[in-house]
Amino acid sequence: MPTPSPVLIAVESPFSDDARAISARYVDDLITRYHGRPATAAEIADVDASYPGERLQEPHGLLLLARRGRSVLGCAGMRFVAEDAVPGAEGEEVAPQRVGEVTRVFVDAAARGLGLGRLLMGELEVQARAQGLSALRLDTRSDLVEARRLYAAVGYAEVAPHNDDPYADHWFRKKLGR
Secondary structure (H helix, E strand, O other): OOOOOOEEEEEOOOOOHHHHHHHHHHHHHHHHHHHOOOOOHHHHHHHHHHOOHHHHOOOOEEEEEEEEOOEEEEEEEEEEEEOOOEEOOOOOEEOOOEEEEEEEEEEOHHHOOOOHHHHHHHHHHHHHHHOOOOEEEEEEOOOOHHHHHHHHHOOOEEEOOOOOOOOOOEEEEEEOOO
16 A cells, blocks of 8 residues: 655645635635535635735735645645734833734645644744744634644633634634744
8 A cells, every 4th residue: 555645734825726725615614614504605705805815925924735745635824913012011011022813724624633733733833933923823713623622732822812803702822932
C-alpha cells in the first residue's frame, strides 16, 4: 500500500479558485450546522461578499491552505488588527498592540480526525510571530463544539468578548511568547 503524500500548509491568495472552493465548503458547513439544512448558493455568495478577501492578504492578513497533493483539505485565516490602548500597571496608557484575529478555521469532513486543525493553528502561530504579533484571538459559536475543543487544546483561554458579532458565543485568546 503506498504511503499517503504529506500535508503541506502554505499562505495562498484568498482569490484563487482553490481558496474560493474551500471557503464555500466552510460557509456551507457553518450554515448547515446553524440552520440544520444545506446552504443555498445565494447564502454562500452573500457570506463571501460580506467578507472581502482583501482582509486575508498582505498587508491586512493571510490565508493558509492545507493540501495533500492537489486536494485542498482545509484552511485558516488571520487578520492583522490593532487593539485599543489600555491602562498599564502604573496608570499610564500602554500603546495599542497588533494581534492576529483568527478566522475561517476549517477542515473538510473527509479529512477530520487527522490533526489538520492543530497543524493549521500551529502554522498561524508561526506566521503571527513572524509578523511580530503579540497574541491571537478569535470568536466562535456554541454549536462548533469541535472548534472550541481544538482551541482549548492548543492553549487558547476563553476571555471576555472582543467584538459584538451576533453569531459569536465564545471568545478566545492566546498570548504569543517569543
